[in-house]
Amino acid sequence: MHKLVLIRHGESTWNLENRFTGWTDVDLTPKGVQQALTAGRLLAAEGYEFDECHTSVLKRATHTLWHCLDAMNRTWLPVHHSWRLNERHYGALQGLNKAETARQYGDEQVLIWRRSYGTPPPALEAGDPRGAQGDIRYRHLNPGQVPLTECLKDTVERVLPYWNESLAPALRSGRRLLVVAHGNSMRALVKHLDSISDQDIVGLNIPNGTPLVYELDEHLKPLRHYYLGDAEVAARAAEAMVSQGRG
Ligand SMILES: O=C(O)[C@@H](CO)OP(=O)(O)O
Numbered sequence: 001m002h003k004l005v006l007i008r009h010g011e012s013t014w015n016l017e018n019r020f021t022g023w024t025d026v027d028l029t030p031k032g033v034q035q036a037l038t039a040g041r042l043l044a045a046e047g048y049e050f051d052e053c054h055t056s057v058l059k060r061a062t063h064t065l066w067h068c069l070d071a072m073n074r075t076w077l078p079v080h081h082s083w084r085l086n087e088r089h090y091g092a093l094q095g096l097n098k099a100e101t102a103r104q105y106g107d108e109q110v111l112i113w114r115r116s117y118g119t120p121p122p123a124l125e126a127g128d129p130r131g132a133q134g135d136i137r138y139r140h141l142n143p144g145q146v147p148l149t150e151c152l153k154d155t156v157e158r159v160l161p162y163w164n165e166s167l168a169p170a171l172r173s174g175r176r177l178l179v180v181a182h183g184n185s186m187r188a189l190v191k192h193l194d195s196i197s198d199q200d201i202v203g204l205n206i207p208n209g210t211p212l213v214y215e216l217d218e219h220l221k222p223l224r225h226y227y228l229g230d231a232e233v234a235a236r237a238a239e240a241m242v243s244q245g246r247g
Pocket of ligand 1: 022087
């Protein structure tokens with residue numbers, strides 16, 4: 001049996017301010033740091049060991065991983081970064097307050113932008129200072145690979161090559177992986193792992209800083225999955241995410 005642990009980053013400053021974040025590179029809040037430390041302590045207390053770690057190129061995920069490894073006394077573990085694990089790009093919504101946007105456009109429209117599988121939010125205009133096009137960390141990508149907006153379908157399409165080419169082969173070779181990513185890049189992974197339909201993925205919300213453990217068979221099919229720690233707290237945090245997009 002293979003074990004894979006996924007963690008969404010701890011609370012970020014824009015989670016706290018209830019702003020659409022996407023590829024904007026915001027910091028963790030003090031609470032987010034504590035969530036990462038708690039996740040690490042929990043993993044250590046339960047005897048989890050890892051051979052390598054994977055995360056995005058955004059600091060809220062990277063710092064979550066660092067704090068988590070620090071709490072586990074495992075800061076020497078190899079860490080791989082990939083833009084493919086980044087949060088879903090939120091287009092022209094990046095920086096806007098979710099509740100204010102819902103008051104302006106309606107709860108239903110914001111739900112479509114936040115959770116529908118195939119409808120992307122309005123795109124950033126080329127040259128918008130919020131764009132990632134000129135960012136040094138994406139310089140190795142083709143210009144077409146740096147998004148101006150994404151729906152979850154687009155995110156699935158860029159996350160899956162990382163699963164197929166990096167994560168799955170590492171798991172098959174017996175390595176134990178810790179992956180720290182983002183709400184929607186994790187929804188993309190979980191959708192694939194659990195074969196969740198395009199309709200049902202709309203209802204899936206992943207809380208900050210809570211280790212999600214997947215036990216996988218030899219074909220990497222999930223046998224079961226569960227959150228470590230207080231399941232009720234995780235469920236309440238996921239439920240609270242639903243109301244973030246209401247006016
Ligand atoms: O703002 C974002 O980038 C994401 C995650 O925080 O938000 P949402 O849950 O609305 O997809």
